[in-house]
Amino acid sequence: MEAIPCTIEKALNIIGNKWSFLVLKELYVDKRRFNELLRAINGISPNALTTTLKHLEKNNIVTRTVFPTVPVTVEYELTEKGIAFHKVLKEMKKWGAEWGDK
Amino acid sequence: MEAIPCTIEKALNIIGNKWSFLVLKELYVDKRRFNELLRAINGISPNALTTTLKHLEKNNIVTRTVFPTVPVTVEYELTEKGIAFHKVLKEMKKWGAEWGDK
């Protein structure tokens, strides 16, 4: 008996975890490189970022592009699906701003 | 050097975890008892529900009311802060419905 996940559950599984929200938040501003994300997201470790980005890539939320520079440059950018999630983050930001300290 | 959390991070910390979203989803319909939530939320265990509800109560997202029946009845209900979060869940649901299978 497999349980059919509800829409919310499905969305949460696609996004992954807490770090995903913060990665997405950065990518809404502009595409970013691995170490840019590492520096921008407070408290994230390299392996947490690797796992998060791989998960987001697998779920078509971000694309990963490698440029053969020396050293190599890797850029992460939102897909249409990823951009569409911005509405959720905007509401979350609004809620956090209004209720975050109450 | 303590890092100041961004608004999104703050919101995520207040909500807690994945289960919180699913508990809130149930409570938007109506107030619920512990075992009602346990049955309604697929895959949640008693201790996960306990932890989640305690966290939500601590953060003023839900209220906990005990009725001295036999056996005891405990009702969980959303606060104004909890109700306000509905906008976020609505957007998440919309996104999940549109992009969940792509």
Added chain:
DNA sequence: TTATATGGTTACAAATAGTAAGTTAATTAA
């Protein structure tokens, strides 16, 4: 007498997440 219901708790195992260091290869600084 056995089962069911309430709202949890407890002990333990399993899974996940975080920490610190290392990797390859080239470039730059002393």
Added chain:
DNA sequence: TTAATTAACTTACTATTTGTAACCATATAA
């Protein structure tokens, strides 16, 4: 010439979190 730096990760290990299963008191119903 040697050491440090940068890029984008990986690896090994530990710590924390999560999940599983059983249990608790009390009372009513079958």
